[in-house]
Amino acid sequence: MSSEPPREKATFGWPFSLVLNRLLEREPWAAQRLAPFAGRCIELRGPPLPAVRFTIVPGGRVQAGGADPALVITLRPEALVALARGEEHLLRSAGVEGDARLADEVMLLVRHLRWDFEEDLSRLVGDVAAHRLAELARSFAAWQTDVAQRLAGSAADYAADEARLLVRRAELEAFAADVARLRDALERLDKRVERLG
Numbered sequence: 364m365s366s367e368p369p370r371e372k373a374t375f376g377w378p379f380s381l382v383l384n385r386l387l388e389r390e391p392w393a394a395q396r397l398a399p400f401a402g403r404c405i406e407l408r409g410p411p412l413p414a415v416r417f418t419i420v421p422g423g424r425v426q427a428g429g430a431d432p433a434l435v436i437t438l439r440p441e442a443l444v445a446l447a448r449g450e451e452h453l454l455r456s457a458g459v460e461g462d463a464r465l466a467d468e469v470m471l472l473v474r475h476l477r478w479d480f481e482e483d484l485s486r487l488v489g490d491v492a493a494h495r496l497a498e499l500a501r502s503f504a505a506w507q508t509d510v511a512q513r514l515a516g517s518a519a520d521y522a523a524d525e526a527r528l529l530v531r532r533a534e535l536e537a538f539a540a541d542v543a544r545l546r547d548a549l550e551r552l553d554k555r556v557e558r559l560g
Contacts, residue, residue: 377427379407379415379417379427380417380425380426380427383417383425384424384425386476387423387424387425387476390476393423393472393475393476394422394423394424395423396423396468396471396472397419397423397424397425397468397472398419398421398422398423400419400433400462400464400465400468401419401420401421401422401423402418402419402420403418403419403433403434403462403465404416404417404418404419404429404430404431404432404433404434405417405418405419405425405429405432405433405434405435405436405465405469406429406432406434406435406436407436407438408435408436408437408438409437409438410438415427416428416429416430416432417429432461433461433462433465434459434460434461434462434465434466434469435458435459435460435461436457436458436459436466436469437457437458437459437460438457438458439457439458
């Protein structure tokens, strides 16, 4: 029998925790906000991707893995469309279960922590090249957002106009007004019938 302890399988959480720790090192205020939650586990779910768990360790850093999550954050299927509409829409599309205080801190960090990609890249390739690559990445991200918004708009138009799966707001309001007029007419008719009878 081998006396070696069992090794944990490499998970997607390892690179995630590496990037998150890098952000926390740059923003000491953020690590201080997480520090009181040391020992708690957070699980991120974004089907169809595998769930990612990480544990907050003393000092406000994180490490991959953990058991019995205190907080579970689930990105719903509409998260991709929400991301195209902006960060606030993305946050609203996330389901949050568990420790409310920890959830508040995590959402605050999501809103305020930003990775300075250009600065990290400049250490590898120099300032000018990093600036150009970052501009290229921003343009590509803007293009993807534009494409996602156009696709979402086209899908909504198709569902409303061609497939008639959805009803446009104006049509729904007109239908509701027609129903209200019909209800009023039926009430008037009912009163006339009562007078005659």
